[in-house]
Amino acid sequence: MLTGLDIEGTTLLHRTSARLKLIVLFAVAAGLFAVSNVWLLVAFAIIAAGLYASTGIGLREAFRRVRFVLFTVLLVALANYLFHSLSDALAVLFRLGTLVLLAAAVTATTTVSAFMDEIAVLLRPLERLGLLRAADVSLAVGLVLRFAPEILARYGDIREAHRARGLRARPLGVLVPLVILTLKDADTIAMAIDARGFRRQ
Incomplete structure (x- = not known):
């Protein structure tokens, strides 16, 4: 039987309390939907990817964990491009992508208990x-x-x-x-x- 989604480590995210990580995650999620500047959202996505990589998870495993959700995000962004505009599609892509990566980082560094x-x-x-x-x-x-x-x-x-x-x-x-x-x-x-x-x- 497989172990949980969390991985062992001694990184800053591993040492941070689960409560603080969840509070920050909810706060960032709310804040991201108040941001419409695409370049700012790109910066947030890069930071989120860096945090996810800092957990010590391998590149292949990191991609395997989020690929299905990111594919769904890509479909949502494509729908926004078809029915709205390119800027809206990019905003959705990087906004939701940032949330996926941050949630994956929290899950990878927090035990189920x-x-x-x-x-x-x-x-x-x-x-x-x-x-x-x-x-x-x-x-x-x-x-x-x-x-x-x-x-x-x-x-x-x-x-x-x-x-x-x-x-x-x-x-x-x-x-x-x-x-x-x-x-x-x-x-x-x-x-x-x-x-x-x-x-x-």
Whole structure:
């Protein structure tokens, strides 16, 4: 089984508290949408790429982690170019690209348990109002972060299995077994959680 998305290291980002990183990430996200100057957004994107690279992650692994999201960002930027203008498309591209790289840097330098602790603290006011259980929500987020690499690896294994049999890796032929296996894993995890009494409701 794969490890989580975080990688070991002693960089400044690794030593920074999860709470501060999340606060800064949210603040930067809000600030980026107030910026419309393309060259300024390019500068932010370069800084974000530098921060991501400073985590110690290899170039190939760094690209593998963000390629699907960046491809989606590229499609959104292309749509803006077709329906609006080139400057709008570039602004969207570098704005969202910066957010993706910053989020990847935070994820790579923050453990799943740290994410769960901070989410539980953040949701405690709602728990006091009886709207939810903070521990349940933080557990759900932790499971998503923990098993996202596992699902991506399984997707790759299914594609390789198709190629080994000389079959073309059609999207439906890959996604159907992936969904079935993921749902089976979800049932197993849910039973394990309930057996250990992690959820009271």
